[in-house]
Amino acid sequence: MSKFIINGPSNLSGEIKVNGAKNNALKVLAASLLSKNEITINNIPQIEDVNRMRELLEDLGACVKKREDNLLITSENINKTEIDELLARKLRTSILLVGPLLARFGQAKFPHPGGCVIGKRPIDIFLKGFESLGADIKETKNHYAITAKGGLKGAKIVFPHVSVTATESLMMTATLAKGITTLCNAAMEPEIPAIADYLNRQGAKIIGAGTPCITIEGVEKIGAGSYNVIPDRIEAGTFAIMGVLTNSEIKIADCEPEHLEVLFEKLRQMGAQLEIGDTYVKTKKHNGLHAVDIRTHEYPGFPTDLQAPFTLLLTQAQGMSLVHETVFEGRLFYTDVLNTMGANIIMCDPHRIVLHGPTKLYGKKLISPDLRAGITMALAGLIAEGETVIDNIYQIERGYEKIDERLRSLGAKIERVE
The missing domain is CATH 3.65.10.10 (Enolpyruvate transferase domain)
Known part of the structure; x- marks a missing residue:
């Protein structure tokens, strides 16, 4: 079974293009x-x-x-x-x-x-x-x-x-x-x-x-x-979160920023530095992140498909955050995996979690349970100390094309092993 091996932490830079939208x-x-x-x-x-x-x-x-x-x-x-x-x-x-x-x-x-x-x-x-x-x-x-x-x-x-x-x-x-x-x-x-x-x-x-x-x-x-096919707004949002998470200067090209206005507002509230154009987004160096609360909602609200990557980002923010998942059941169980890496997340009920940050993360051997949790684990590997191994990467590749090659082009230490 194919797996990703990621060595972190990584400093990223460069440009990554957004592909056509899966959905x-x-x-x-x-x-x-x-x-x-x-x-x-x-x-x-x-x-x-x-x-x-x-x-x-x-x-x-x-x-x-x-x-x-x-x-x-x-x-x-x-x-x-x-x-x-x-x-x-x-x-x-x-x-x-x-x-x-x-x-x-x-x-x-x-x-x-x-x-x-x-x-x-x-x-x-x-x-x-x-x-x-x-x-x-x-x-x-x-x-x-x-x-x-x-x-x-x-x-x-x-x-x-x-x-x-x-x-x-x-x-x-x-x-x-x-x-x-x-x-x-x-x-x-x-x-x-x-x-x-x-x-x-x-x-x-x-x-x-x-x-x-x-x-x-x-x-x-x-x-x-x-x-x-229109640009994938979830992929664009994932990459924007990745840029802020790794405190890197990245240009996310060929996207439609107007589809992600709520996400960008939340990132700014945290202290992220963004440059937004008609068809691109640039993440810039920031001076630290502050905790915020999020509540997922159907468009144009905060996308449920970005809840997991954003939750990972909140583990690196100063203070306490509340994440309320209102769209799907069972979409917060991946947080147990983040806790094994060093996060401080408490599940209040199947739809709400509380986070305390920032916390240092450490590489672990993980299994991707689904698409969005899987890409979140890959992003966690980029900031974790040491080696992160992710099995069942079919789940990630359901929605992210050649993600290992694209992340390597930015400087990530990620390999796909058969």
């Missing part, structure tokens, strides 16, 4: 099923989650061709509507394929999705949405079978809580439904208007994406064209 690329890959025409997806990140989605599409009969950082996908010859169980269990966002299959072919069969161990993440919100659009759902021991023999019909869908993936899924599904669909209490993450803009260019009629209320007027069919 945008996976959605446009699913959207390719809505049309039989060929789509070209540019700036696609070379990460494991994208590889798994590609395998799922190919298993359904799509033709997928890779050219450097581009993918060309033709879904004209889809030959089945059942999502492969073994592949689906490796990727939770496999559920995004269900809506496009249902909308275009009137049926879909799928197992309970897998891929991520954070919390329960039930799929009821998806199933109720499909039912609202007129679909019939039958559940067996291991699968769900969904049919819409008379076609999908527009409806008003009120989400009981904000869900990014459900918003994207039902927005795509309603694109080919008859009549008008309204999504209320919709998520507003930047990836949502990005995919809506692409669908509209291909003939869809979507209004309000990026706001809490989205209206979709169904059309008979849509085309396909070229799509540029």
Whole structure:
């Protein structure tokens, strides 16, 4: 099993470019099923989650061709509507394929999705949405079978809580439904208007994406064209935190800083020195960090996907901090690992922790439990004294392309060992 070996502490400098967003690329890959025409997806990140989605599409009969950082996908010859169980269990966002299959072919069969161990993440919100659009759902021991023999019909869908993936899924599904669909209490993450803009260019009629209320007027069919995956705001935020954490002068290029305004505000409150341009962020030397409190929230609030790296940063700040995770269950358990490295973190309950800093960290042998906790362990290795070994790095490589090579280009002492 592959592992990272990191020797710290590291002094970093230079420029690191942000790749295409995982959470945008996976959605446009699913959207390719809505049309039989060929789509070209540019700036696609070379990460494991994208590889798994590609395998799922190919298993359904799509033709997928890779050219450097581009993918060309033709879904004209889809030959089945059942999502492969073994592949689906490796990727939770496999559920995004269900809506496009249902909308275009009137049926879909799928197992309970897998891929991520954070919390329960039930799929009821998806199933109720499909039912609202007129679909019939039958559940067996291991699968769900969904049919819409008379076609999908527009409806008003009120989400009981904000869900990014459900918003994207039902927005795509309603694109080919008859009549008008309204999504209320919709998520507003930047990836949502990005995919809506692409669908509209291909003939869809979507209004309000990026706001809490989205209206979709169904059309008979849509085309396909070229799509540029937007920069990964979570990757950009991770690198900004890394620059402050290591007190290094780093330029994070090819990003969209306006997607991370709450993060930058919190960094400034801590004492970080930042230079922010239209498409870049520079971290500069600071004179020490002060403790702050954070509370995760759906966009435009503090991103839950940056909570773990930011918590690591708080271990190096002077004073007491409170971290309140409001989006997912079970997303604070990694803090036990930071404590073994020397952090002083107390878990109040499954959603809140209190930190006292600063604390010196020491290298340990670790196992990455999930994507965001895994990259946090890698960042911890950059400031820890001695050697840090991280196993199960597949979890990190689900979302960060060639992260060891990119960190080495900044001066990090990190090696990937097979």
